[in-house]
Amino acid sequence: MNINMIQFLSVLLLTVGLGLILAGLFTAYFGRGKSRMVGISLTVIGLLLGLLTWLAHEFEVMGAADGYYFMELIWMAVQVIGAFVIGAIITLGIFLLAIMKT
Secondary structure, eight states: OOOOHHHHHHHHHHHHHHHHHHHHHHHHHOTTTHHHHHHHHHHHHHHHHHHHHHHHHHHTTTGGGTOOOOOHHHHHHHHHHHHHHHHHHHHHHHHHHHHHHH
């Protein structure tokens, strides 16, 4: 498998995992009843995805560790989520400004 594909899949799994952890923690904290259980489930699934990615790199599954360090992949995933959040906040701000002006 091409190393760029491995890097892409690793960042994809880590980004989904981090997103699930954040969404799960938010839902578990603010939810009640079934919503809280869903939040806990999302958090656990996110942690499992992170663990799965780490194990793939630790044991060099499919050459996952070739030339890429796991911490660099985590940093890349955090940057992707950070860029998404900043973009979402800017978009929400523009939307609210446009709605308030009309």
